[in-house]
Amino acid sequence: CSQMWSCIKDFLTYETTKSVVVKSWTIGIINRVVQLLIITYFIGWVFVNEKAYQVRDTAIESSVMTKVKGFGIYNNKVMDVADYVTPTQGASVFCIITKMITTENQVQGYCPESENKFICTHDSNCTRHLNKPGGYGILTGKCVPFKTIDKRCEIRGWCPAEIDTIKTTPMMEVENFTIFIKNSIRFPTFNYTKGNFPTTISEEYIKKCKFDMVNNTYCPIFRVGDVVRYAQQNFTKLADKGGVIGIKIGWICDLDKSDDQCNPSYSFTRLDAMSQKSDVSPGYNFRFAKYYKMENGTDYRTLVKAYAIRFDVLVNGNAGKFNMIPTLINMVAAFTSVGVGTVLCDIILLNFLKGAEQYKAKKFEEVKCSVFKKMYHSVMSTDAWSGAFGLVIDAKSFF
Secondary structure, three states: OHHHHHHHHHHOOOOOOOOOOOOOHHHHHHHHHHHHHHHHHHHHHHHHHOOOOEEEEOOOEEEEEEEEEOOEEEOOEEEOHHHHEEOOOOOOEEEEEEEEEEEEEEEEEEEEOOOHHHEEOOOHHHHOOOOOOOOOEEEEEEEEEEOOOEEEEEEEEEEOOOOOOOOOOOOHHHHHOEEEEEEEEEEOOOOEEEEOOOOOOOHHHHHHOOOOOOOOOOOOEEEHHHHHHHOOOOHHHHHHHOEEEEEEEEEEEEOOOOHHHOOEEEEEEEOOHHHHHOOOOOOOEEEEEEEEEOOOOOEEEEEEEEEEEEEEEEEEEEEEEEOHHHHHHHHHHHHHHHOHHHHHHHHHHHHOOOOHHHHHHHHOOOOOHHHHHHHHHHHHOOHHHHHHHHHHHHHHHHO
16 A cells, blocks of 8 residues: 555656756847747737638639620621620620621532632642641642632632631720629638628619729729729730730638628739730630521521630639637647747757856756765665675575
8 A cells, every 4th residue: 555655646746847047148138039039920920910810711602793785886887795795694704706707608518728828739739638637627639719819729618718817907895895793702611691792782873883993992893994904904905816804803801800891802914914925826716606597498607706805703712700729729839839949049058159068067967877876885784774685694604
């Protein structure tokens, strides 16, 4: 029982590290400066700026609906939304056509190619192209007349072949067209939903307002010319060659604050900036066709090569809300990091200051073997141990 009680007493003891007070201005200033920097970092950056006391939700759910309005004149025709916007679903990616090259009354048949690289004088000039893709159809290997000027290789496909080198003028009214953007978002972690304009906005305001970076930051109506300008682009050049503009909607919400503090921020950029630096396929264009049927049942079509400004509405964001777990974790990390100052000061004291050896002697105590020998001899010289060893000696002498 006495041994068990002794073990319990030994277990229920407290050991602490030895503290050495070094009265040095240099070390004291370094220690306090390091501690101050660490505390400032955690309070200023980790807690205030990064809001490490919050749980964050970055899995934003979003839906975008768009609507374009405006009228323009192109080739002496009045163009409305159905003529110049594609696709027509009002999605987050849409195009506003600024310029078109039209090839009308195309039917399936045989006709000469229109590209200059297919100029020929004999069929042998065309047969070498048979295993290569043609410009606007499948090559037959024949050399046929082209507009009574020269000869071109023959194709089978939609005829006559398109001539896309025709110079046309863009529809400049596009600059004053408007884009209505309706964006709804949800942060699933907090089951929080919000829209890009307040529900208190009236119809009169929607009809009159235009988005502005200073005065009307929450108006959902964007003038095309303003969007292009905010993206630091020249509208005339963009309308002539086409391009891709990104409308970015950012949601950075602190849900510890009131609901009206969670609002979108808009930014604009040119997404196909690399195409401006290349002579190969600069800008943005695409082709589509409108199909018809003759009285005799023959299909024919109008082919359109369209130059357009494509708008991509991109939504991103995150939301945060106070939670005790990240708060405690970061507070423990802050208190632990304060000890870095002590480690740094120890390194300086032990290696770089003049009194390093004196500090080592105070901080570390060495127990040598001679101490244990002296303790052993003093213990062995006691009467109790002498009596016990005397019995052992007598026993040996007896045998």
